[in-house]
C-alpha cells in the first residue's frame with residue numbers, strides 16, 4: 001500500500017467510527033441520559049427500548065382500538081378508545097409520564113400551572129419540528145416560530161376580526177340552506193329519513209371555507225378538499241410509524257403519492273391566488289373574503305414599510321390558504337358531528353336548545369346579534385368541545401435547557417399537553433367529569449374552570465386558534481338552522497367509534513334519523 005492509500009483508508013475508518021459513534025449517541029447514549037434526568041425528577045414511564053421506544057405498543061393499541069367501538073355513555077371507555085396509549089400510561093405511571101417516540105422522549109403533563117407557563121413562553125417552548133411529513137399537510141402560521149410567526153399572525157389577524165366575520169354570515173347561511181335543502185328532499189316522502197350526516201357536515205364546512213376564504217364555490221375547490229383529505233390520511237399513517245431521518249425521500253408508494261398531492265394542491269391554490277391578484281390589480285372583485293383581506297393586509301404592510309420583507313411571498317400565501325382549508329374544515333365538521341351525536345343521545349338538551357333558538361331567533365334571518373343571545377347553544381358547544389375536542393392533544397418542544405417550576409427540562413425534550421385527558425380528569429373537573437353536562441358552563445368558561453388552564457380546545461396563550469370565532473359562528477349558524485327545521489335521533493345502525501385521524505372523527509360515520517318539524 002502506498003502512503004496515499006494508507007491515509008485514505010485511515011480517513012475512511014475515522015469517518016466510519018465517527019458516524020457509528022454519532023448513531024450510537026442518538027439511539028442509545030442520549031436517550032439513556034435523558035431517561036436518567038427525567039426519572040430522577042419523578043417522571044415515570046416504560047424503560048427506553050432501542051430504536052422503537054414505545055412506538056410498537058402505541059401503534060398496536062391504536063390498531064386494536066380502530067377495530068373496536070365503544071359505549072357512548074361510558075366516558076372512561078371513550079377516552080381509552082380515542083387515546084389508548086396515553087390513557088393506559090396515565091393509569092400505569094401517573095399524571096406526568098414519559099412516552100418514547102422512537103429514541104425521543106415526550107413528557108406528558110397534566111398540571112394546569114405548568115401547562116399555562118408552557119403555552120405562554122413562546123420562545124422557550126416551540127412547536128415540535130420532528131416529523132417533516134406534517135409539513136406536507138400544511139405549514140404556515142401553525143408551524144412558524146419567532147419573528148416569522150409574529151409577522152404572519154399580524155398579517156392574518158385582520159381576516160378574523162369580528163367585523164369581517166359579520167360580513168361572512170350570508171355565506172355561512174347560504175351553505176347551510178343548501179345542505180338543509182338536500183335534507184328536506186330526502187325526508188319529503190314521509191317526513192323522516194335515515195342519513196349519515198358526517199359526509200354532509202364535511203361538505204358543508206368545505207363549502208363554507210371555500211366561500212369565505214376564496215369567494216369561490218365548493219365545486220371549484222372540490223379537488224383541493226379531496227386531495228387534502230387524502231393527504232391527512234397518509235400523514236397520519238406516517239406519523240404513527242417510526243420516522244427515520246431521510247425516509248421521506250425514499251421512492252415508496254406513499255411518499256410518491258404525498259409529493260404528487262402536494263404539488264397538485266399547490267398548483268390549484270396558486271392559480272386561485274393568481275386570478276385574485278389580477279382582479280385586485282384591475283380594481284375588480286370583492287375583497288371581503290379571507291384571501292382578499294389577507295392579500296390586502298400583505299400589500300399594505302409592504303407599502304407602509306417600502307420593503308417586501310414585511311409581507312408574505314406567494315408561496316407563503318399558498319401555505320396559509322392550505323392551512324385555512326385544513327384547519328377550517330376538518331375541525332369545524334368534527335365539532336358539528338359530535339354535537340349532533342351528543343344531542344341525539346341527550347334529547348332533553350336538544351329540545352332545550354331548539355326552544356331557545358325558536359324563542360331568540362324566531363322566523364327571522366339569523367344574524368350576529370341574535371346569535372350572541374344564544375346561551376344554551378353556547379353551553380352545549382363548550383361541553384362538546386370538552387368531551388370531543390377536535391384536536392385531542394398538542395405538543396411543544398424544549399428549545400434549550402430550562403428550569404420550570406422546579407423541573408429541569410433538557411433541550412430537545414418534547415412536552416405533551418393532552419387536551420382530552422385533561423378535559424376528562426376528575427381531579428380537575430369533579431366526579432361528573434366524564435358525563436355530558438352543558439350546565440357546568442351556565443356561568444361561562446372562566447367560572448367552570450375557575451380560571452385554570454384545564455380547558456383548551458382551541459389551545460391557549462398567544463398561539464390560541466386564530467379561527468375560533470369563525471368556527472363557533474359557523475357552528476352556531478348551522479346548529480340553529482338545523483334545530484329550526486329538524487329533530488334527530490340515533491339510527492339503529494349508529495356505531496360509536498370516535499377515531500383520531502388528525503382531528504377526532506366518527507370512524508363509521510354518524511347515522512341518524514332526521515324528522516322534519
Ligand code: HEM
Pocket residue numbers: 141142143153323324327328329331332335389390391394395456457458459460462463464465466467468470471
Ligand atoms: C372547532 C374548530 C377548531 C378547533 C377545535 C381548533 C383548534 C386549534 C388548536 C388547539 C390550535 C392550537 C395548536 C397549538 O397550539 O399547537 C389551533 C391553532 C390554529 N387554528 Fe384552529 N381550531 C378550529 C378552527 C379553526 C379554523 C376555522 C381556522 C381557520 C379558518 C383555524 C386556524 C388555526 C390556525 C391558523 C392556527 C395556528 C395559530 C398560531 O399558531 O398562531 N382553526 N386551532
